[in-house]
Structures are given as C-alpha cells and as structure tokens.
Amino acid sequence: MSYLDPKTVNRQWILNRRPQGAVVRTDFDYVExxxxxxxxxxxxxxxxxxxxxxxxxxxxxxxGGYMKPIMPGEPMRCMGIGQVVESxxxxxxPGDLVEGFMSWQDxxxxxxxxxxxxxxxxxxxxxxxxxxxxxxxGGLTAFFGVTDGLKVKEGDTVVVSAATGATGGLAxxxxxxxxxxxxxxxAGGADKCRWVVENVGCDACVDYKDPTWTAKIAELAPxxxxxxxxxVGGDMLDEMFLLMAPQGRILICGAMSQGYTGVKVxxxxxxxxxxxxxxxxxxxxxxxxxxxxxxxxxxxGQWVMEGKLRVTENRHAGFEKAPDLLPTMFTGKxxxxxxxxxxxxx
Amino acid sequence: MSYLDPKTVNRQWILNRRPQGAVVRTDFDYVExxxxxxxxxxxxxxxxxxxxxxxxxxxxxxxGGYMKPIMPGEPMRCMGIGQVVESxxxxxxPGDLVEGFMSWQDxxxxxxxxxxxxxxxxxxxxxxxxxxxxxxxGGLTAFFGVTDGLKVKEGDTVVVSAATGATGGLAxxxxxxxxxxxxxxxAGGADKCRWVVENVGCDACVDYKDPTWTAKIAELAPxxxxxxxxxVGGDMLDEMFLLMAPQGRILICGAMSQGYTGVKVxxxxxxxxxxxxxxxxxxxxxxxxxxxxxxxxxxxGQWVMEGKLRVTENRHAGFEKAPDLLPTMFTGKxxxxxxxxxxxxx
Numbered sequence: 001m002s003y004l005d006p007k008t009v010n011r012q013w014i015l016n017r018r019p020q021g022a023v024v025r026t027d028f029d030y031v032e033x034x035x036x037x038x039x040x041x042x043x044x045x046x047x048x049x050x051x052x053x054x055x056x057x058x059x060x061x062x063x064g065g066y067m068k069p070i071m072p073g074e075p076m077r078c079m080g081i082g083q084v085v086e087s088x089x090x091x092x093x094p095g096d097l098v099e100g101f102m103s104w105q106d107x108x109x110x111x112x113x114x115x116x117x118x119x120x121x122x123x124x125x126x127x128x129x130x131x132x133x134x135x136x137x138g139g140l141t142a143f144f145g146v147t148d149g150l151k152v153k154e155g156d157t158v159v160v161s162a163a164t165g166a167t168g169g170l171a172x173x174x175x176x177x178x179x180x181x182x183x184x185x186x187a188g189g190a191d192k193c194r195w196v197v198e199n200v201g202c203d204a205c206v207d208y209k210d211p212t213w214t215a216k217i218a219e220l221a222p223x224x225x226x227x228x229x230x231x232v233g234g235d236m237l238d239e240m241f242l243l244m245a246p247q248g249r250i251l252i253c254g255a256m257s258q259g260y261t262g263v264k265v266x267x268x269x270x271x272x273x274x275x276x277x278x279x280x281x282x283x284x285x286x287x288x289x290x291x292x293x294x295x296x297x298x299x300x301g302q303w304v305m306e307g308k309l310r311v312t313e314n315r316h317a318g319f320e321k322a323p324d325l326l327p328t329m330f331t332g333k334x335x336x337x338x339x340x341x342x343x344x345x346x
Numbered sequence: 347m348s349y350l351d352p353k354t355v356n357r358q359w360i361l362n363r364r365p366q367g368a369v370v371r372t373d374f375d376y377v378e379x380x381x382x383x384x385x386x387x388x389x390x391x392x393x394x395x396x397x398x399x400x401x402x403x404x405x406x407x408x409x410g411g412y413m414k415p416i417m418p419g420e421p422m423r424c425m426g427i428g429q430v431v432e433s434x435x436x437x438x439x440p441g442d443l444v445e446g447f448m449s450w451q452d453x454x455x456x457x458x459x460x461x462x463x464x465x466x467x468x469x470x471x472x473x474x475x476x477x478x479x480x481x482x483x484g485g486l487t488a489f490f491g492v493t494d495g496l497k498v499k500e501g502d503t504v505v506v507s508a509a510t511g512a513t514g515g516l517a518x519x520x521x522x523x524x525x526x527x528x529x530x531x532x533a534g535g536a537d538k539c540r541w542v543v544e545n546v547g548c549d550a551c552v553d554y555k556d557p558t559w560t561a562k563i564a565e566l567a568p569x570x571x572x573x574x575x576x577x578v579g580g581d582m583l584d585e586m587f588l589l590m591a592p593q594g595r596i597l598i599c600g601a602m603s604q605g606y607t608g609v610k611v612x613x614x615x616x617x618x619x620x621x622x623x624x625x626x627x628x629x630x631x632x633x634x635x636x637x638x639x640x641x642x643x644x645x646x647g648q649w650v651m652e653g654k655l656r657v658t659e660n661r662h663a664g665f666e667k668a669p670d671l672l673p674t675m676f677t678g679k680x681x682x683x684x685x686x687x688x689x690x691x692x
Binding site for chain 2 (some may be wrong): 006058065066141233238246247252253254255258265266267268270271272273274276277278279280281282283284285287
C-alpha cells in the first residue's frame, strides 16, 4: 500500500538567504523538486501539518543555537505531523502517523534517530494537529518549565509573559493546576489581555504596552513574584528582575522581543538581582527531558480530558502560506498554537 | 570591668557623599565623635578589625541592594571584629569577642538581632582576623556557593574568576576538595596567575588580560565548563556563557568589573545560552543559609586544621587607612582577604 502518487511533485520552500534581522517571506523561495528515494533505514513521510515555533528563528542563525543551522538551499525546518509513505526502517510502517522534526516540503526523508526521533502518534479523540501544540513541544515545554524549571508550588505568585502564546497560555494554566496562589499574564493590548483572563485562568493580565505595567505587577504581587516564565526577554525580562521576590525563580524559555536573531541579544542589566536576591535563573530544553516525556504527556492528556487544560489553536491552511506565517510569530498573531494544515491523512 | 577609657574620642570615617562611579577616599570624612551611651538591650563594641568586602560598594548605592543603604553622615558599614565594652543585653558580656556588621568607628552600638546577629567568636588556635575571612562571609560564601549553589561534584570542570580574591581563592580549593576533575582560575596578570596555581590548588590559571583567554579556557575544558563561580560579571561573564557545557551551572557571587555602582550594570548579552544549553544561574546570599552556618563553619574549620584549606590574608594596620583600602578592592590588590587591624583586644 502506498500513499504516494508517483506523479506528485514535491513542493518545497527553501531558504534562499539567512535573515539578518526579522525573518520575512522573501527569505524563502518556492521550488518544485522530486520525491526522494528511500535508502535502507530511511522513512519517507508526507507532510500533513507544519507547526510554528519561535525557535525556528534560532535555527536560521549561523550558529543554529542548540541544533544544526538551516543552510541556504535547504527546505525550512519545522516541527510537523506527517504520514509514513514508504519505510525501510522496521520501526515505521506505511500509514503510520508521526510527529517530529520535518520541513516545508510535501515529502521528505526524515530522521528516525537522534535525541528526538519521530514519534508515533497515539489514536486519540482530539484533533491530530494538537500533537504539535498541547501534546507537542509547546505543551511539554510548558509542563517541564513550570514543574521542574520553576518548581511552582502551592501559594506561589507566578507571572507568564507572551501569555497568549502556545507555550505561555499552557504555562499559565499548569501553574494554576499546581496550586499557584496568583497567576498574572503579560500580553500586548487590551484585547489580548482580556483573552488571557478569560481563557487561560489568569487572575489578571498586564498590558506591556501600558507604561505603568511594572507598577501594576508590583501592586498585584506585593510580596514579589515567586516564579516568572519568560518568553520575551529584552526590557521585559530586565524589569521583571526588579519585581522578583527573594529566592524567586526565572525560567528563560525564549526571547521573542529579540527576534531570535542569534545568541547575542540584549542582556538583562538588572541581572545582579540574581546575586542580591538569590534568584535562580534556568533554561529549558526538551532534549534533557526525553526520558520523562511519556509520563508528562500522560498527565497533560489527563488534564485535557478532564477539561482542566484548555487548548487554543490558531490554524491556517495551504502549503503556499508556509513562509507568510513565520514572521507573524514575532510581529503578533492570534492567541494559541500556530499550525498550518497542508494535507489530510490517507 | 570596662575596656572603655572614658577619655577616648570615638574616631569615625563617615560617608560625605554617595559615590557615583568608583568609590574614592574622598567620599569619606574623618570626624571625632563621642562614645555612644548604652540603652536597654544595647551592646557597645570596640572595633578591633575591619574587613573589606566588594558588597560594601552595593551598600553605598541608593538602593543598598539586599541591605539598608548607608546614608551620607553615617559611618561606613563593614563586617568587623570587636570586643564588647559594655552590654545591657544578656547575650553579650564585657570582654566577649564578636564578629558581625560593624562600622568605621572605634566604638559603636551594634545590632544584636536581625538575620545575621553579632556572633560570639570561638576560642581557637588561629588568628582572630581569620573570622572575617575563611571563617567569615568570604569562607561561608565560597562554601555554600560551591556546595549548594554550583553543586560541584566529582569529575566537574570548574572555573573561578577573581581567583586571588578572598572568596575566589577559597572557592577554588573547596571545588577541589569536592572532587572536581579540573579547577581553572581566572586572574589578572602572570604574577597573580602563578600565585593561583601555587596557592589555591588550580590546575591552571588564565590571565584575562590576554586576549586569547577564552580560547585557553576552551582548550583546558574541551567538553565545556560544568560550573563557573563568577565574581567579576561584565564581559567575562558574557564570554563564559559561551564556554559552558550543556546543563552547566553559574554562580553569580559578585560583579567586581562593574564596580558595584548599582543594581543596573552591563547585562550578559549571551544569556540566551541559559535557554539553548539549559544552564542554571543562581545567586548566593548568606542570609538564606543562616541555619546551616554552624555545620559549614565546622567543615571549614576541619579542612583548615587538616591543612586542606590554605588561608591567605592581606592585612594592613591603622584606623586612618580605612578609606584608602576600600578602592583597592576594585582596582587590584594583593591576593587574599583584605583586613585592617584597628586595635588589640584588651
């Protein structure tokens, strides 16, 4: 059985030049290639959904961050969902639905080894694309970030930036589920702030475009902030250092404000609060949690089934839109996990 | 019995203006005051030794950092050793030798409460002034910083900046005692580097004035640095972020390079390595370890007695020198703990 129509061209969006500042649509070229042939050990996957993650911008830097950089001429890498078309790897069978590192093309040979191999998707009663969001990198990052990184516990006052984002919105809810006394979101504009309070269980949401936002957090957290989930970096992180309680914890999950243009970004000038208030600042990288992922996924699934974790998706459709959507990760988009529907499973 | 000669004037060095940049001698005025009278609950202490700590510069800022700022007109605060002259507090008797927060004056009413009360000094076979160094803030900070903050363990590669300093030199030795595979110091100039290798058990010491210093550390630590004890901040911290191993730990103990001119200093632009390498960055403040201090002091004492922890003191004498020595904390001084001998115990 094959899901591959041999006449199908392999549409691709390839990187034509490394973006210097903000990523733009014209950093990518549309080309039509051939469907690759399958060597021993290989798995050929047809793309069904592309996920969008801020870390894609890091992969576009010369350094690549924690992964191999994407090179000009290569299709843009993404987390994706696909269906196995042909397999010469005993762990994958044609028809299998899988999630993992993929790229902006219809068909690709995908790596089935490494620290984050293609994972088989469970049969479940939720939309397939949720495997890129609440059951994917964003959900797991929120889970491990709030539980292990920030060690949120009963009575904590927690602040989450980019609270309308896929990760931020889940982090708010997980902090609440762990017993946080107060969860405060940060978002841009009154509409988004309202969305945060109504949808991800925050007691309050502060608009960072309001010049008095730090005073508002200080008022909401009179004893200081115990745990801060930082997706934004820049001035926001810098100001948050001054709002932390002694022995507070900060999770560096991302730096949206810096456009992820590379490793060197605006450094937090108030970092000496780490010393004077004995703060702990920690990062999060799913690679290091590989062994704990099944247990985490089970907990997340239970929360979702019980209606305790609300999932928001910002879904688009059409392969042609792939490069249009990436810049919106940094310039503002609707709340929730940004996904692009490319094809339906066979 | 009284140790107070009623004719004695109370010499004082008071802050005349808050230093804006580097602290200078002329930020302090010499005045002669009277010996304060003792109210109920008070303890009057005669100064014997003044200790010097980089954090004194923080106390001189408007913010004060983790303590009440020193106000113009007040004697300069320091950690000190003294002898109780008169007491209306049942916990302290005339003649007692004590260590704690004191100030640049011959006689002072000192606080006997708070999170770090005056502590009684044990009778011991080592010089009294060591209570300001290896048995004082520096030694305890090195101990808790290396054990609890950095969690140094067998096989670790450890880097310590300001390795000739009172805290840094002890941190190097304690890392070694905990089983570090390699301990690398950072110091300024060939002489200081030689001193570090010969005196505090480092395998190597890198001269930060050498423009290739980062390449040298990369060569000495081919798998990356597991634990970095940062006393310097600024560019050095920034570069060290790039030299850390995945899941490495950084202790922010100080920021000598920034002259401690306030909370806002040069932020580390490479801090996103916290995210991409899942680093942990932590501060240290002794207040939070108050309950564990007796046990730590016992361990330190045992290491000293067994000859496993080498103590270096940079001792000066004469009350008049108090304000001359403070700037040398930031502009360079001989290795070891800087102390000023003011008087002998009665």
